[in-house]
Amino acid sequence: MTIDKTDITKTTQSVAVLGANGHTGRFVVTELLRRGLKPIAIGRNAERLAAAGFPGRGIQCREAVVEDDEALDRALAGAAAVINCAGPFMDTADAVARAALRAGIHYLDVTAEQPSVQATFERHEVAARKAGVAIIPAMGFYGGLADLLVAAVMDEWEHADTIEIRVALDSWLPTRGTRVTGEKNTARRLAVSGGQLEPVHQPPAERVSILPAPFGRQTFVELPFSEVPLIARHVRTKELHSFLSTIALRDVRDPSTPPPQAVDETGRSAQRFAVEVIVAQGDMRRRIVAQGQDIYAVSAPIICEAVQRILSRDIRDVGAKPPAAIFNAASFLQALGPDLSVEISET
Structure with missing residues (x-):
C-alpha cells in the first residue's frame, strides 16, 4: 500500500482521522462519508489501514506516529480539522493538538480521561484563540x-446548586483501547465539591434511580469521566458529581468480558445506554434523559456533528473550549435525533 504524502490544497471538506483503523475511528470515518465530508485515514501502520478497507472505499490513507512531528504535519496537510481517536489520549492529545495548531486547523478528540482534558485546556487555549481555531477535547x-x-437542561439558568449525571449501560463490552487506557490512567478522579474541583470522596457515593425501559431501577456508584472538567470549565455549580451504573462497572472491571460484537450492518453492538442529568437550583429541579445504542458508535455522529458545525461556522466561539461553550446545546442535541432520544422534564 502506498501512503499519499502530497500536500493537497486545504478544503473545508477534508477531515483527518487519527486512529482511523481503531474501533471508534472506523465509525467516525463512515459517519464523515455519510455527511458528505472527505476523511483522511491516518494510522501508525499502512497494512492496518489497508486491512480496514479504506482504499477500497476511495479513502485517502496516510501513515504517521504521534512521536514524529514531521510525519504528523504531512498527515494533516490539506485537512480543515483533525479528529483524534487514538488513545490513550494522555499519550496522544498534546502532540496532535500541537500539530493541528501548526497547521492552523481545528482539533477534536473522544477522550474519557480527565487529565487529558485538563492538560488540553491549560496548554492550548491561548494559541487556539490566537489561531482562530476550535480545540475541543472529549467530544464523544x-x-x-x-x-x-447539562447546558440544554439548565437553559436560562446562570448557575446551579447541584448537578448529578448518571450513566446507565445494560452492558459494557470494552474495546482493547478502553482496557489499555484504564490500565494507564491511574490519576485520582475529580468531582466538584463546595464549588471546587476535588478528588472523589472514598468510599464513593451511591445513587439509585428509575430510568425508562429497558433499564428500570438502577444502582450507580460515583465514577466521573471527562464530563467533569468540561462542565466545571464553564458552568457555575456548588456540586457536580457523576455516576456509572454498577452493571457497567462490573463488566469493565472483569478481564474476561469480551469486546463489542456487531449486531447490524453498521457495526454497532446491541448495548443500550441512558444518560440522566438532574440539576437543582433552590427548590427547582430539572431532569434530562438521553438514550441510544452503543457508546462507541454514537460518538461518531456526536463528533462529526461538531466538525460539520465548525466547518460551517455555526459556532459561538473559538479556542480550547468545552462543547457547550462553542455550540448551541439544544440545537446540537436535536440534530442527533436519529441516533439519540432526549427528554426534558421538571421534577
Missing part, C-alpha cells in the same frame, strides 16, 4: 454528551 459519548445535556 463520555464528556461531550453530558456537557451538552
Whole structure:
C-alpha cells in the first residue's frame, strides 16, 4: 500500500482521522462519508489501514506516529480539522493538538480521561484563540454528551446548586483501547465539591434511580469521566458529581468480558445506554434523559456533528473550549435525533 504524502490544497471538506483503523475511528470515518465530508485515514501502520478497507472505499490513507512531528504535519496537510481517536489520549492529545495548531486547523478528540482534558485546556487555549481555531477535547459519548445535556437542561439558568449525571449501560463490552487506557490512567478522579474541583470522596457515593425501559431501577456508584472538567470549565455549580451504573462497572472491571460484537450492518453492538442529568437550583429541579445504542458508535455522529458545525461556522466561539461553550446545546442535541432520544422534564 502506498501512503499519499502530497500536500493537497486545504478544503473545508477534508477531515483527518487519527486512529482511523481503531474501533471508534472506523465509525467516525463512515459517519464523515455519510455527511458528505472527505476523511483522511491516518494510522501508525499502512497494512492496518489497508486491512480496514479504506482504499477500497476511495479513502485517502496516510501513515504517521504521534512521536514524529514531521510525519504528523504531512498527515494533516490539506485537512480543515483533525479528529483524534487514538488513545490513550494522555499519550496522544498534546502532540496532535500541537500539530493541528501548526497547521492552523481545528482539533477534536473522544477522550474519557480527565487529565487529558485538563492538560488540553491549560496548554492550548491561548494559541487556539490566537489561531482562530476550535480545540475541543472529549467530544464523544463520555464528556461531550453530558456537557451538552447539562447546558440544554439548565437553559436560562446562570448557575446551579447541584448537578448529578448518571450513566446507565445494560452492558459494557470494552474495546482493547478502553482496557489499555484504564490500565494507564491511574490519576485520582475529580468531582466538584463546595464549588471546587476535588478528588472523589472514598468510599464513593451511591445513587439509585428509575430510568425508562429497558433499564428500570438502577444502582450507580460515583465514577466521573471527562464530563467533569468540561462542565466545571464553564458552568457555575456548588456540586457536580457523576455516576456509572454498577452493571457497567462490573463488566469493565472483569478481564474476561469480551469486546463489542456487531449486531447490524453498521457495526454497532446491541448495548443500550441512558444518560440522566438532574440539576437543582433552590427548590427547582430539572431532569434530562438521553438514550441510544452503543457508546462507541454514537460518538461518531456526536463528533462529526461538531466538525460539520465548525466547518460551517455555526459556532459561538473559538479556542480550547468545552462543547457547550462553542455550540448551541439544544440545537446540537436535536440534530442527533436519529441516533439519540432526549427528554426534558421538571421534577
